[in-house]
Amino acid sequence: ACSSFRLRDALHPLWQSELSVSGGTRQSPINIQWRDSVYDPHLKPLKIHYDPTTCLYIWNNGYSFQVEFDDSADKSVIMGGPLENHYRLKQFHFHWGAINEWGSEHMVDSKVYPAELHLVHWNPVTSTSFEEAIMENNGLVVIGVFLKLGAHHAGLQKLVDALPAVKHKDTIVEFDVFDPSCLMPSCPDYWTYDGSLTTPPLTESVTWIIKKTPIEVDQNQLEEFRMLLFTSAGEEEKRMVDNFRPLQPLMNRTVRSSFR
Ligand SMILES: NS(=O)(=O)c1ccc(C(=O)O)c(S(=O)(=O)NCCc2ccccc2)c1
Numbered sequence: 231a232c233s234s235f236r237l238r239d240a241l242h243p244l245w246q247s248e249l250s251v252s253g254g255t256r257q258s259p260i261n262i263q264w265r266d267s268v269y270d271p272h273l274k275p276l277k278i279h280y281d282p283t284t285c286l287y288i289w290n291n292g293y294s295f296q297v298e299f300d301d302s303a304d305k306s307v308i309m310g311g312p313l314e315n316h317y318r319l320k321q322f323h324f325h326w327g328a329i330n331e332w333g334s335e336h337m338v339d340s341k342v343y344p345a346e347l348h349l350v351h352w353n354p355v356t357s358t359s360f361e362e363a364i365m366e367n368n369g370l371v372v373i374g375v376f377l378k379l380g381a382h383h384a385g386l387q388k389l390v391d392a393l394p395a396v397k398h399k400d401t402i403v404e405f406d407v408f409d410p411s412c413l414m415p416s417c418p419d420y421w422t423y424d425g426s427l428t429t430p431p432l433t434e435s436v437t438w439i440i441k442k443t444p445i446e447v448d449q450n451q452l453e454e455f456r457m458l459l460f461t462s463a464g465e466e467e468k469r470m471v472d473n474f475r476p477l478q479p480l481m482n483r484t485v486r487s488s489f490r
C-alpha cells in the first residue's frame with residue numbers, strides 16, 4: 231500500500247498544482263482513522279428523498295462525468311444526519327483509478343477503494359443558488375460512497391450504458407429518470423467532518439458525510455469508467471483515470487461517527 235501511495239501521488243499531473251490551497255485548514259480528502267473518530271449520539275439518521283424525474287443529463291466536464299439534477303425546487307433533498315436543515319441535490323460524479331489498487335479520494339485506516347461516488351448538495355436556506363452556496367461556510371454537503379470490486383451493480387449499469395455517449399470532454403447526453411438512491415448502501419452508518427471541495431476552487435464550504443459501507447460494482451463497470459477521456463474530440467486521447475486529489479492534512483479536525 232505504501233508504494234502505491236507514493237506512486238499514486240506521483241501519478242498526479244491533474245492535481246500537482248492543487249496539492250493544497252494556500253492557508254487551508256480544512257481541506258479534503260482525508261484518511262479517516264476509525265479509532266480516532268468520535269461517536270456522536272446526537273447525530274441523526276440521514277434522510278434521503280430523491281425524485282428520479284429531477285435527473286437532467288450526464289456530461290463529461292474534462293475530469294469526471296457528472297449527472298446533473300434540476301435543483302430549482304426542494305424535490306431531491308437530504309436532511310437529518312449532522313444537518314440543520316435540508317439540502318438540494320445538484321449533481322453526482324465519481325473519482326477512480328487506472329487500476330483497482332487505488333481511485334478513491336478518502337481512505338479508511340489507509341485503505342483505498344477503486345472508486346468513490348460524490349453526491350453534491352447545496353443549502354437553499356442560506357444561499358439563493360448553488361454557485362453562491364459554494365462560497366458559504368456550510369453551503370455544501372457532499373455524500374461520499376466507496377465503490378469496491380464485487381458483484382455487478384444493476385442500478386449503476388443504466389449509467390454505465392450511457393458513458394460511451396460522453397466519451398470526450400464537453401460532451402453531454404440527456405439522462406432522464408434515474409434515482410441515485412440505488413447507489414446508496416443499505417447500512418445507515420457514516421462518518422462526518424468539515425472539509426472542502428476536492429477540485430478547484432477547493433473552497434472550505436463542505437460538510438462531508440462518508441458512508442461506512444461500500445457498494446459493490448463489477449470489473450466491467452469499472453473498466454467502462456476508464457474508457458472515458460479527459461480530452462476533447464480531435465485531440466490526442468488521454469484516458470480519464472486517476473482523477474482524485476491526494477490526501478490532505480487533518481489539522482485541527484475531529485471526524486465524528488454516527489455509530490459505535
Ligand atoms: N469532489 S467534489 O465533490 O468536491 C466536486 C468535484 C467536482 C465539482 C464540479 O464542479 O465538477 C464539484 S461542484 O459541483 O461542487 N463544483 C465546484 C466548482 C464550481 C464552482 C462554481 C460553479 C460551478 C462549479 C465538486
Ligand SMILES: [Zn+2]
Pocket residue numbers: 323324325348428
Ligand atoms: Zn468529487
